[in-house]
Amino acid sequence: MVTRIPAASQGAHGTHATAAAAARPPRTPGLPPAARKAATAVQKNVRRAATGMLGLSGERMSKVDTAWLRMDSASNLMMINGVWTLAPGITWEALCERVEQRLLQYPRFRQRVLEDAAGATWVEDRHFDLSAHVLRETLPHRKGRSMQRALQDRVGELAVQPLDPRRPLWQMHLVEDFVGEDGQAGSALIVRIHHCIADGIALISVTLSLVDGGAEPPQRKSRAGQNAATAEDWIADALIKPFTGLTVKALDLAGDGAARSFKLLAAPEKAVHHGLSGTADMARVAYQLVSDAAALALMPDDSTTRLKGRPGRAKRVAWCPPIPLDEVKAIGKALNCSVNDVLLSCVAGAIGGYLRSLGDDPTGQEIRAMIPVNLRPMEEAWKLGNRFGLVPLVLPIGVANPIERVYAVRERMNALKGSTQPLLAFAMLAAAGLMIKPAQDALLNLFGRKTTAVMTNVPGPKEALTLCGARVTQCMFWVPQSGDIGLGVSILSYGGGVQFGVITDTTLCPEPQQIIDAFAPEFAQLSLLTLMLPWGE
Structure with missing residues (x-):
């Protein structure tokens, strides 16, 4: 389940403030600067993993989508690769305008992925740059090789090139001047989308919103978790606070506290009492x-x-x-x-x-x-x-x-x-x-x-x-x-x-x-x- 905490609803004394206060390093006289710096880094990592684990910042990635995210290997990248041929041709500027009007209405295509120890979270890419996602391509001309074969070779090359994990996980490559096997002059569009964003059936819906006359995607309603405040209080008390001690003894205690806290994730009946909604299905799935x-x-x-x-x-x-x-x-x-x-x-x-x-x-x-x-x-x-x-x-x-x-x-x-x-x-x-x-x-x-x-x-x-x-002649x-x-x-x-x-x-x-x-x-x-x-x- 997705748990959202709207930033506007958190006051100075809200749960975000509670978590922030819990994470603030206490001032310990005489502590070496190196030790303070190391402890601060530990706090930051734990806080990021803990809040991400429950989807308290951004939107938590589902378990199935997380599996697809992690399935990339050297031989097989988890990307859906597609090709459209178009007649007549279209321009890069026209494609960018259409993508901005339609595709970016889906939040997933403006979001990048942040991974943590317990999974991953969708977060808004604050530095989103459309030109990094809609690219111009020029196919190399070789004697005796058709443009169709050059297009096929380019699709094969792109199928093994990873998408930039610092950006939303999709790209379009437009060949503005393309001549197919039928001799028609036009364009070709290569699309690469990571499988963690959507499956093939869902991408048909995306396709229908991009084409001429396509409807804009329905607006997803924002869902605020019923136990959001309780969940963040639990994080502040059970995960972040143990890591605020800056002495060796405090860090040792933090290790035990973190272990106990993570144990709750394996015991859904206990976790529910700590405001962890949505973990019971985790146990049911694992049982099978x-x-x-x-x-x-x-x-x-x-x-x-x-x-x-x-x-x-x-x-x-x-x-x-x-x-x-x-x-x-x-x-x-x-x-x-x-x-x-x-x-x-x-x-x-x-x-x-x-x-x-x-x-x-x-x-x-x-x-x-x-x-x-x-x-x-x-x-x-x-x-x-x-x-x-x-x-x-x-x-x-x-x-x-x-x-x-x-x-x-x-x-x-x-x-x-x-x-x-x-x-x-x-x-x-x-x-x-x-x-x-x-x-x-x-x-x-x-x-x-x-x-x-x-x-x-x-x-x-x-x-x-x-x-x-332009007419989509083949897809x-x-x-x-x-x-x-x-x-x-x-x-x-x-x-x-x-x-x-x-x-x-x-x-x-x-x-x-x-x-x-x-x-x-x-x-x-x-x-x-x-x-x-x-x-x-």
């Missing part, structure tokens, strides 16, 4: 951790393929032209399958075909893909944050017959319907957000050991969008992979078409375009075989 982790650990390992292994530190992306959504629906109707069944079957076929093209035999092999499942009503997507679970889907990459493969996918998708696994995965992420990073890594690496890919299927706008007067995005997962697959429906995109670690898959090139033939083969099936009267 052992059983959920055990169930995940018992999943059989994936088949060993060249797509699984330890990733390096370079990424590459690729995407295909849109496939008409009506054609996908027609195949699904003829085979009594969902659109998802059809698309995921083609993905499995493309991956299997890619492995065959390299001389591997995927017959009988399967790989597991973690698929996000939305857990919130769409009307609440504007609130941002992460509200999704994960289900493990085993893809039959070794089944060569497209009809047989689509029915195998349908059977596995049906088995997941009504499953509690998305909720359990969400609870595990929440529990991971409570842990120190080494413990969190150990838990989340379970996903990586059992998984080859992360796969997302997001329904985008049905009608074509315009931005600053694509890629969600991050965690741990040692080196393959990300994205499916996005938009404007009557469906796009398929891949992001790969170059150590495991140097040329993702080869997977993309296998997708359209797989779809065409499935479509042809569907037409050849006997039709009833």
Whole structure:
């Protein structure tokens, strides 16, 4: 829960004053300056961690969002990367004006993150500079390489460049002069947003506020915690005061006092009496951790393929032209399958075909893909944050017959319907957000050991969008992979078409375009075989 204490409501004798007084170093005659300086530093750090721990300054980051914040690794940064192509082109000035009018209405995009011992807090960036977030890009021209390939290479480079932690965790890179594969002159927009800000479904809401005619985001109501004063009094008495002694004895006592205070966080029934609202759910989530982790650990390992292994530190992306959504629906109707069944079957076929093209035999092999499942009503997507679970889907990459493969996918998708696994995965992420990073890594690496890919299927706008007067001709995005997962697959429906995109670690898959090139033939083969099936009267 978020606890806010409006600054205007705190008088000279309010709780902020109480905490400040508790933190003020007492004057101790004869204390060496070095000791006084060290003690003051300790007080400041403890006060920052303590107030941040309960969200008493800024807005406390949720446990799940904290897990995503801490999940960055050298091989996989937790960024959602997206690309829009626009025709005709737009200017950097027009984009900046639109971002200022619309995107910055969401507080998250003006806030930076402050981490502390117990988590993280969203705080306003007092030195916010829009030019540090909306950047101009010029793609390098190389003989024999198209601008599309140059754009793909640049997206791959940016996917491994961390966002500046001193600023809000997002950036847009505008290529003002871009010519796509269709020969149309226009612009390209690369977007990078850290996953701790929002998930893919929530970012659709952000997208719809940016485009021409988009509505401004609803205004979030400020919520003041009912136990705010009590909570800050507790901090002043139990955490800050023990650190105000400037002698060695006082610092020793402070260590015991801090230990007792932090113990309250592990005992919610005691913490409630000290004004710590919202910690009971912490215990409930943690209670599920052992059983959920055990169930995940018992999943059989994936088949060993060249797509699984330890990733390096370079990424590459690729995407295909849109496939008409009506054609996908027609195949699904003829085979009594969902659109998802059809698309995921083609993905499995493309991956299997890619492995065959390299001389591997995927017959009988399967790989597991973690698929996000939305857990919130769409009307609440504007609130941002992460509200999704994960289900493990085993893809039959070794089944060569497209009809047989689509029915195998349908059977596995049906088995997941009504499953509690998305909720359990969400609870595990929440529990991971409570842990120190080494413990969190150990838990989340379970996903990586059992998984080859992360796969997302997001329904985008049905009608074509315009931005600053330019039509959005294509849009694509890629969600991050965690741990040692080196393959990300994205499916996005938009404007009557469906796009398929891949992001790969170059150590495991140097040329993702080869997977993309296998997708359209797989779809065409499935479509042809569907037409050849006997039709009833």
